[in-house]
Amino acid sequence: MTIGIEEANREALDRIFRAEPVWTGVRPAGEVIEGLGEGILLHAGPPIEWERMCGPLRGAVAGAIVLEGWAGTLDEAAKLAESGDIAFHPNHHFGAVGPMTGITSRSQPVMIVENKAFGNRSFCTLNEGLGKVMRFGGNDEAVIDRLRWLGDTLGPALAAALESAGGVALKGIVARGLSMGDEMHQRNVACTSLLLRELAPALARTSPDAEKLAGILEFIGGNDQFFLNLGMAIGKAVMDPARDIEGSTVVTAMSRNGTDFGVRVSGTGDAWFTAPVEMPAGLYFPGFSEADANPDMGDSTILETMGLGGFAMAAAPAVAGFVGAGSAADALNCTRTMYEITSGRSPEWTLPALDFQGVPTGIDIMKVIETGIAPVINTGIAHKEAGIGQVGAGVVRAPMACFEAALEAFAEKMGVDSE
């Protein structure tokens, strides 16, 4: 049986490494995500009902309902959400991912990433920038207005530029980003800059209004985390083909909704193994402290699932400082430790500071349990109340209980299969 598992895990890794993610377009979510219609909202993490949602997720839900015009005010929106007339589903069930609260609603533009090696597609909203934003539970007029600008102006402009450019291949941008201090979760300054560099000529060719073009270049250029959402879409597009490989103990998704942390494993299909989310340990923005913090949240752990974020901490000593994870040596050791719980090392995404060893890829639930080492995650920290936003950044661990439950279910399934 162990040999079967090794083979299955090699197959999972092979699919991950053969992926060819390309940013092909931007469209309103309702046009490209099948089944995302009126009265439906997608959220980060495993399934959750309104009653159990945390403050920022509720705030984002209310904001999205106002954005979609299903209610006129945030209060009415909250009542509508509570009434049971809004259906909530995980992004992951619809081929999508979203950072933090991760709300995806039908009118929001989503980036489309196609995995050319396998033909599957993934979706993620456009990054809103920093400050008060919906992904951190912000929902006031400024937040809604910016979301409308993303839909009216930025989304269509990016769509036209991508069509003109024939898409943007993303694997090489991530590879360069890793040699430029990004780990693509808490630091995307290099990838954002490289992306803008690549897309700017096509934007110039397809945006006839100079002032509008300048505004678009300023918005992307003014937001170091613009690439984050694209990195997440890469993660979803890369990891999805590794789902459902019989006998594989490789993790295909880690995700959190602010209440529960969920893990999916290749050999157990699309079942979620959940446990209560943990509280990040990190650094807080001036005026905030751990007392303000919401527990861990977002689909962004798809980055760690494919070997980036905390797993690629060695690429980003500057992030180690930002998230309170220590010195440059600690950053190297963080990645080294993740080699102990992964199935392989990426042949193309390498770390100069570790003499070009590949990032640790393919979390193996058996190794997690054997070593007692939980996957490390770099994360933003949201205020626990709705409407406030980001208060810090830190490091958090995936809860061990998820992996224990997953391994139990896996063993049971293998036992049943081998009868």
Next chain:
Amino acid sequence: MTIGIEEANREALDRIFRAEPVWTGVRPAGEVIEGLGEGILLHAGPPIEWERMCGPLRGAVAGAIVLEGWAGTLDEAAKLAESGDIAFHPNHHFGAVGPMTGITSRSQPVMIVENKAFGNRSFCTLNEGLGKVMRFGGNDEAVIDRLRWLGDTLGPALAAALESAGGVALKGIVARGLSMGDEMHQRNVACTSLLLRELAPALARTSPDAEKLAGILEFIGGNDQFFLNLGMAIGKAVMDPARDIEGSTVVTAMSRNGTDFGVRVSGTGDAWFTAPVEMPAGLYFPGFSEADANPDMGDSTILETMGLGGFAMAAAPAVAGFVGAGSAADALNCTRTMYEITSGRSPEWTLPALDFQGVPTGIDIMKVIETGIAPVINTGIAHKEAGIGQVGAGVVRAPMACFEAALEAFAEKMGVDSE
């Protein structure tokens, strides 16, 4: 006397660290460099006459003469240069710097960097890109055509954008670049990307022709070394105020013309202390070897003079591989060694991989002689014949004899002064 030297060196460092370099404009060299008229060419390194010039420098001289229309063919140009009717001067004598051959002629557009803290200005040509280029001795029609495009199209567009943007502050871009794998000599991918990000909105506002704008964005975006020349202009603007401090043993310029290596020291004014240049030890492009290589060349060592390039190798483990300087640990040690021959550490330009220690700044000729450690330089390698171009990249040391001669002259001057 030593206390006097210490004080003088502190003053030199203080001036270096207080510098505020800003890219303020682009103009034809003849309009802004006083005295650069017809029949005059500026070159890299200390003074040199035609007879002693190396192959690539002669090639670039001939190309520049054709570009300026002083001769119709490269052969006629070489004859004109040989005749004595062309006057050759170092860039450094005109407030300028140039990479490799470093030819500056009156019609070429130069970037203007103003040191706002001191009011001095420096000049450097625009980077031509990779492949066959004049800075590596290239001089065929394609090289000349590209130089004309720099003058006709890119230069004026950048000038308009800079005017609209009110200039671009450069100190912060270098600081970010150091946290993104650049050492600004052999690797400028981060700084080039950050610069484009910052300038793109202004370019969009001031370039009405969409196709021309797209071409400009493609040219800059397609050349990872675009920032190199700007980095050099920063070096000249930052180091010039540290010249002529009585009693200071800090190096204010290192430069090579492909035949001689020259060093200037603050306390000895503008005298050059020269020695034969050395041959870089490096890696060669496919099809080339050390037998093809020209010895060390260019004003680009102004970067090492202010603490970047080889001195900042710890920022750029990927460069260590590119120039054949070894592993990531070797890159860290390269910077650590340069602390032994410098007067201080930059408070603003820091190295994440060394837990945010500042780059080693202010080469002290006394420490060089005492330790026997020569400054390390990351450099491109040109083919030794005219017209071919770059054949590799490597590491080279500044010749010890320059520092010995400088220290002797310094001691003599101090002795005379103290009589």
